[in-house]
Amino acid sequence: MLKKLENKIFPFRFHCTRCGACCTHMLMGVPLFHTDIQDISGILKTNKGDFINRYCDLIVHKIPNNQNTLRVHAFYLKLFDSRCIFYENNGCAVNDVKPYLCKTAPFISLLFQDSTVIDNFKKRCKGFGHGPYYNKKTIKFMLKQEAKLEKAEWELFNNGFYDNLMKKAL
């Protein structure tokens, strides 16, 4: 995955101004890692099943796997009118434990997959072109960290972790 992204990675300055544009003009909710579910449900003092029921949408990705199709379940934060469920009073209601991808954006693989995706993000995001300079090496390092987390998610998926989590949410 990272190899495919390498040509699309470019150095740039970035500083998040907390304008909220990326939380309020969303096409899809933020995908969650298991650590996000753990941390956010912890701060909200709710169990994981209730957290999923109240704040998440379940998305099933169909992934070709040899002759079969693998159905991979993933949890995304809910949206209302293109706004994240946690966007309140001009800020993130779970800022201290916001999802990994929110913490690390725009240095996430989703944005680098396709130049039109990052170009569209840049049009809305006031953070580009300001603040510290991020070189390719730093950006690649952050993308590698994300790839490691994704690998861990696959292991959890294969070990039935998400099946158990869904049972708790039913």
Ligand code: SF4
């Ligand atoms: S979790 Fe917080 S930072 Fe992430 S999209 Fe929602 S409101 Fe924005």
Ligand code: SF4
């Ligand atoms: S749009 Fe950019 S500057 Fe505004 S909150 Fe999101 S990342 Fe920060």
